Every structure is written in C-alpha cells, then in structure tokens.
Amino acid sequence: MRALRHLNKYFLKYKYRLLIGLVITVIARIFSTLVPTIVGDSVDIVEKYINNDVTDISQVKNGLIINILLILGAVLISALFTFLMRQTFIVVSRFIEFDLKNEVFQHYERLSLNFYKKNRTGDLMNRISEDVSKVRMYVGPAIMYSVNTITLFVVVIGYMISIAPELTLYTVAPLPILSVSIYKLSVAIHNRSTVVQEFLSKLTTFTQESFSGITVIKAYGIEPQTNQNFTELSSTSKSKNLDLAKVQALFFPLMVLLIGFSNILVIYIGGKQYLDGTIQEIGVIVQFILYVNMLTWPVATVGWVSSIVQQAEASQVRINEFLSQEPEIVNTVTQKTPIQGNIKFKDVSFIYDDTNITALKSISFEINKGETIGIIGKTGSGKSTILDLLGRLYDVSSGVIEIDGRSITDTNLFDLRNHIGYVPQDAFLFSDSIKNNIKFGKEDATDEEVYQAAKNAVVHKNIVGFTNGYDTILGERGITLSGGQKQRVSIARAIIKDPSILLFDDCLSAVDTETEEEIMSNLGKISKDKTTFIVSHRVSTTKNADKIIVIDDGQITQQGTHNQLITEDGYYKELYLKQLDEKEI
Numbered sequence: 238m239r240a241l242r243h244l245n246k247y248f249l250k251y252k253y254r255l256l257i258g259l260v261i262t263v264i265a266r267i268f269s270t271l272v273p274t275i276v277g278d279s280v281d282i283v284e285k286y287i288n289n290d291v292t293d294i295s296q297v298k299n300g301l302i303i304n305i306l307l308i309l310g311a312v313l314i315s316a317l318f319t320f321l322m323r324q325t326f327i328v329v330s331r332f333i334e335f336d337l338k339n340e341v342f343q344h345y346e347r348l349s350l351n352f353y354k355k356n357r358t359g360d361l362m363n364r365i366s367e368d369v370s371k372v373r374m375y376v377g378p379a380i381m382y383s384v385n386t387i388t389l390f391v392v393v394i395g396y397m398i399s400i401a402p403e404l405t406l407y408t409v410a411p412l413p414i415l416s417v418s419i420y421k422l423s424v425a426i427h428n429r430s431t432v433v434q435e436f437l438s439k440l441t442t443f444t445q446e447s448f449s450g451i452t453v454i455k456a457y458g459i460e461p462q463t464n465q466n467f468t469e470l471s472s473t474s475k476s477k478n479l480d481l482a483k484v485q486a487l488f489f490p491l492m493v494l495l496i497g498f499s500n501i502l503v504i505y506i507g508g509k510q511y512l513d514g515t516i517q518e519i520g521v522i523v524q525f526i527l528y529v530n531m532l533t534w535p536v537a538t539v540g541w542v543s544s545i546v547q548q549a550e551a552s553q554v555r556i557n558e559f560l561s562q563e564p565e566i567v568n569t570v571t572q573k574t575p576i577q578g579n580i581k582f583k584d585v586s587f588i589y590d591d592t593n594i595t596a597l598k599s600i601s602f603e604i605n606k607g608e609t610i611g612i613i614g615k616t617g618s619g620k621s622t623i624l625d626l627l628g629r630l631y632d633v634s635s636g637v638i639e640i641d642g643r644s645i646t647d648t649n650l651f652d653l654r655n656h657i658g659y660v661p662q663d664a665f666l667f668s669d670s671i672k673n674n675i676k677f678g679k680e681d682a683t684d685e686e687v688y689q690a691a692k693n694a695v696v697h698k699n700i701v702g703f704t705n706g707y708d709t710i711l712g713e714r715g716i717t718l719s720g721g722q723k724q725r726v727s728i729a730r731a732i733i734k735d736p737s738i739l740l741f742d743d744c745l746s747a748v749d750t751e752t753e754e755e756i757m758s759n760l761g762k763i764s765k766d767k768t769t770f771i772v773s774h775r776v777s778t779t780k781n782a783d784k785i786i787v788i789d790d791g792q793i794t795q796q797g798t799h800n801q802l803i804t805e806d807g808y809y810k811e812l813y814l815k816q817l818d819e820k821e822i
C-alpha cells in the first residue's frame with residue numbers, strides 16, 4: 238500500500254465529496270436492511286393468523302398492506318441513495334484519474350530526451366492509460382465497495398446478533414470461504430487477463446506496423462507471409478482469451494454455490510431452532526435468508542477488492558517510478574535572459590551516455606549575431622549533436638557553450654528555446670492542418686504571417702495548389718506531403734517564429750537545387766540579424782555562409798569561408814569537386 242500513498246493528496250483534495258459519499262452509503266444501506274425486517278414481520282402477521290392468535294382478517298390485510306408500502310418506500314429510498322453513492326465515489330475516481338493523467342503527462346514532458354531513449358513509447362503510453370485506469374479502480378469501485386461492505390456488515394450483523402446470536406454464527410461461518418475463493422479467482426482472472434492484454438497489444442502493434450508499412454509489404458510481395466504471421470499471433474491470442482473465459486465462467490457459479498450453502502444452513506439450523514423453541518417466529522428464518530443473500534455480494538467483493546488493490550498498488554509503483562525521475566536538463570535561472578545570438582563553443586566534448594559514443598571532441602568555434610555558419614561533414618560525424626547541444630536537448634560532457642558571453646547553463650532555459658527556431662533532419666508534422674502546423678512556431682500568427690513564412694520557405698505555391706489550401710489536413714487521415722514539401726513546411730514553422738537563432742539540420746536534402754537556391758536566397762534576407770546554423774551534406778547549401786566548419790569523427794578538421802576551403806586540400810575541396818561533377822552546385 239506504500240505506493241498508493243501518492244494518491245492521498247487527491248483524497249484530501251476531494252475530501253468533502255468523499256465524506257458526502259460516506260454518509261450517502263450509510264443511509265442507502267440502512268434503508269436496504271429495513272426490507273428483510275419488514276418481510277419477516279409480514280410472515281409473522283400471517284403466522285399469527287394461521288395459529289389463530291389473530292382472527293380478524295381485515296387486521297391482517299391492513300398490516301400486510303402497510304408493510305408492502307413500507308418495503309416500497311425503503312427500496313425506493315435505498316435505490317436513490319445507491320445511485321447517489323455511485324455518483325459520488327465513481328465521479329471522484331474519474332476526477333482523480335483525470336488529475337493523475339495530467340500529472341503524469343506534465344511530468345513526462347519535463348523529462349529530458351535521454352528518458353525517452355531509455356524507455357519505450359509503448360511503455361510510456363501504458364503507464365499513463367492502463368496503469369492509471371487500474372489505479373482508478375482503487376480510488377473508485379474499491380473504496381466504494383469497501384465502505385458499502387463495512388456499513389452493511391455493521392448494520393446487518395449487529396441486527397442479526399441481536400435477534401438470534403447462534404443462528405448468526407452458523408449463517409456467517411461460510412462467508413469467509415466465499416471471500417477467499419473470490420480473491421483467488423480474481424487473482425487468476427487478473428493474471429490471465431494480463432496475458433490477454435499483452436497479446437492484444439502485440440496484435441495491435443503488428444497490425445499498425447503492417448498498415449503503416451503497407452507500401453513495403455506490397456512492393457516486396459510478402460502479403461502471404463504477413464497473413465501467416467497475423468494468423469499465428471491471433472490464434473495464440475484466441476487460446477489465451479479462452480483460458481481467461483474459463484476462469485471468468487467460474488465466478489458466478491461459485492457465488493451461487495456458496496449462497497445456496499448458506500441458505501441451506503439457515504433453513505436447517507433455523508428450522509431446528511424453531512422446532513426446539515429457541516426461535517419463536519418463522520419470520521426470523523425468512524429474515525435471515527434475506528440477510529444472507531444481502532451479505533453475499535459484499536462478502537464476495539472483499540476478495541475482489543483485495544485483488545483490485547493489489548493491481549492498483551503494482552500499477553502505482555510503475556507510475557511512481559517515472560514520477561520520481563528528475564529531468565536531467567533543468568532551468569536554474571528564474572529571471573529572464575535577453576538573447577542576442579553571439580555564440581561560442583569552447584572545447585566542447587560530448588558523450589551519449591546510453592551508447593557511450595563520443596560524438597564531439599574538443600570543439601571550439603565562434604559565431605556572431607547576424608552571421609551564418611555552415612557545418613559540413615560525413616554522416617555520423619557529429620553535426621546534429623552540435624545543434625542539439627545548442628538547444629540544450631543534452632548538456633555538454635565537458636567544455637562550455639556561451640551565448641552572449643554567458644554559459645547556456647546560466648541562461649534561462651525557456652528564453653533560450655524561445656529564441657531558437659529549429660528545423661530537424663526528419664521533418665515532423667502533426668496530424669493537423671498545414672496552417673496549424675506552421676502556426677506551431679507562433680500560435681498567435683495571422684494568416685498573412687503564415688503565408689509569408691510559407692512563401693519564404695518556397696512552399697506557398699504547393700499549398701495553394703491543394704483543394705483545401707492551408708486547411709489541408711496532414712497525417713494518417715489527410716494527405717501525405719512529399720519529403721521536400723514536409724521539409725519546407727517545417728522551415729516555414731521555424732521562420733514564422735522570428736527567432737534570434739536559426740538551426741537548420743540538413744533540412745534541404747529532399748529539395749531540388751533550384752528550389753534550394755530560392756530558399757537560401759530568402760533565408761539570406763530573413764536571417765540578416767539572426768545567427769544561423771546550416772548543417773548539410775551539400776556544398777551548395779553552405780557556400781554563402783560567413784564561416785564553414787568541417788567535422789570529421791567529432792572533431793573540426795577544417796574551417797574558413799567557401800572560397801578559402803576550396804583552395805585547401807581536404808574533405809571540403811573533395812566534396813566540392815565531386816558535387817561540381819554531379820552538377821549539384
């Protein structure tokens with residue numbers, strides 16, 4: 238139960254609602270326990286008439302009619318309060334589920350990139366959906382049924398003992414057996430449904446991947462093999478479902494069996510006591526039969542609730558495990574930091590701690606506001622890492638990165654990121670309209686600003702060519718943009734932000750050289766007062782930069798302007814000549 242203590246703050250938050258729920262439950266149960274008493278009384282009225290203790294039939298009739306009306310009233314009131322009980326407890330559980338999901342999601346968002354690399358997306362999603370749902374079962378149904386059972390027990394058993402203590406003992410004796418059996422069954426159901434869930438998510442992942450990769454599947458003609466794999470997976474899933482159905486099918490028969498056993502005990506022992514005079518009225522036996530039936534479900538829920546609490550505890554442990562993780566990149570500066578864009582890398586080295594790859598080794602360079610720096614190098618040489626470090630997606634392993642003479646660790650993190658317009662290597666667009674994808678860079682941008690950014694990114698003409706123009710929906714249910722179009726929408730998103738620092742990570746690779754030239758000329762105008770980083774494999778993209786650095790295996794091997802570098806023997810000149818041959822320049 239230790240992990241579940243995390244939820245106490247939410248119980249405190251909703252304490253008044255929970256307290257009201259408690260009072261409502263007690264009222265509901267008191268009214269429901271009145272029914273057996275009135276039924277017992279009715280049987281007594283009839284018994285007295287049969288035994289000739291009462292001879293006036295109209296008195297009997299009146300007594301019975303009053304009892305019927307009382308039963309009706311008690312049932313209606315108890316039903317109303319049972320409804321209100323569910324409304325309070327279950328509603329509170331939904332509130333807590335909502336709060337917990339928000340807490341987990343907001344915490345996920347604070348965590349650094351390393352966290353996402355160490356944990357699988359499926360696992361993150363499971364903890365925020367499946368595990369939170371299991372915890373909700375504890376804050377909702379489990380608490381509601383526990384309050385319900387405790388109230389019912391105190392009221393009913395107290396009353397039973399007061400009228401027939403010995404009979405009470407015999408009738409409640411089998412109930413713990415019921416409770417334990419239901420607990421064992423619930424655990425078995427839980428274990429089997431976990432396996433069913435696992436297969437369900439395997440099936441979902443398989444199907445999702447098959448549909449996403451349908452082009453590859455069709456192109457390679459591997460539909461029969463995919464079908465075969467699917468059949469195998471779904472057949473195992475079916476047999477796991479059948480295993481689950483078998484134990485689930487035992488639940489109600491087991492309950493009915495044990496209720497039946499308790500009823501037989503009441504009739505047998507109650508009957509014997511009536512005959513030997515320990516019990517004076519048959520009504521008591523009828524009353525006890527009704528009580529036993531009334532107690533059975535709550536007793537069964539004791540077992541069920543125990544298994545819910547166990548599952549909730551396990552789920553909360555998993556949730557707490559992530560909640561206790563602290564972000565590696567933290568903002569230590571509360572006051573605002575103005576950012577001009579003069580950047581200095583001083584002996585910067587960086588090692589990815591998950592792979593232990595040394596991506597950068599003692600990198601030093603400088604670039605001032607308004608200047609453009611080109612970064613050229615072979616694949617895997619460390620170019621993207623430089624941009625990631627500048628945006629503080631990771632912190633350097635050694636050395637310092639300075640912005641305007643201040644280390645970026647002493648710069649307000651939010652200001653830093655707000656002043657950066659980043660275009661990643663793999664353009665990521667959301668399943669939303671093109672307009673909203675561009676406005677992601679500046680939420681309050683006007684339509685005019687969106688069009689202007691798209692024009693500068695040379696994608697405006699493509700967008701207006703679509704039937705729905707800027708309102709065209711992208712993603713799974715919308716159209717698919719070409720690689721080059723995606724890259725340009727992604728560029729428009731960075732431009733519209735009007736940041737002090739622009740980071741372009743090889744984001745023109747899918748654009749033809751003519752369009753590239755147009756974009757570069759537009760960027761030249763836009764970025765006059767900005768610091769621009771352009772990572773590329775193409776000399777044509779960086780040739781106009783104020784400074785170009787060539788990276789090889791995490792180290793700067795050459796630096797200078799285009800004109801200087803093409804006269805110097807080295808990687809840059811080789812690349813230039815090769816691309817000149819291929820007419821890429």
Ligand SMILES: Nc1ncnc2c1ncn2[C@@H]1O[C@H](COP(=O)(O)OP(=O)(O)OP(=O)(O)O)[C@@H](O)[C@H]1O
Nearest residue numbers: 589592594596614615616617618619620621622623
């Ligand atoms: N997230 C990561 N976790 C672990 N290692 C990484 C990660 N990203 C990059 N690396 C490794 O760091 C080295 C530098 O990678 P980086 O992405 O900076 O190269 P790059 O020059 O941008 O390559 P490309 O031109 O192919 O984009 C590579 O060896 C790469 O395998």
